[in-house]
Amino acid sequence: DIVMTQSPDSLAVSLGERATINCRSSQSLLYSPNNKNYVAWYQQKPRQPPKLLIYWASIREFGVPDRFSGSGSGTDFTLTISSLQAEDVAVYYCQQFYSSPPLFGQGTKLEIK
């Protein structure tokens, strides 16, 4: 199984500041034939299902604000929120979809400082 490890477990950022969440996989998620990294990022607000933000490491899902961006390749990935808004308070998960089972990271709780 490909294990996903996020850091930090929790994060407090001031409104308007940058938030950065890291994710490391136990194996490379780069699929050489198409040069794509099989990692996704989700946002989960309290009492809601997760919402897909980013797939293929850096492609924003339809309707996701452009303050959200994803980067990285191989085994190290980052979700960045360029200017934190109040509505961004949530738990964020990375997930690998390179192989089965599709495992998630443990989550990073993002709060306002």
Added chain:
Amino acid sequence: QVQLQESGPGVVKPAETLSLTCTVSGDSISSYYWSWIRQAAGKGLEWVGRIYPGSSAIYSPSLKSRVTMSVDTPKNQFSLRLTSVTAADTAVYYCARRMVRGVNGDAFDVWGQGTMVTVSP
């Protein structure tokens, strides 16, 4: 716009079988892969398994011996059965759709709202 709705008993007794159904509306169930994902209170997300209509299901290795998924195409529904439940199976259970758009792999773009299942005598 496709929507998913989970349904089933909110309480299941230990050692019994948990049965849930996900109803798909707004699109045909036939063209997509469908998964169940669960989340214990205050915990992370655990993939349970996936199924494609007309094909065999794939299950999480940790649950494989107790899980069965099936599809009812005429009803546009798919289902989960989890046998011999214990308190460790208490969780919110989500159904979800594997995204398309050329993505070959289990990333999930549509989720149900989730249904809470408690294992309790």
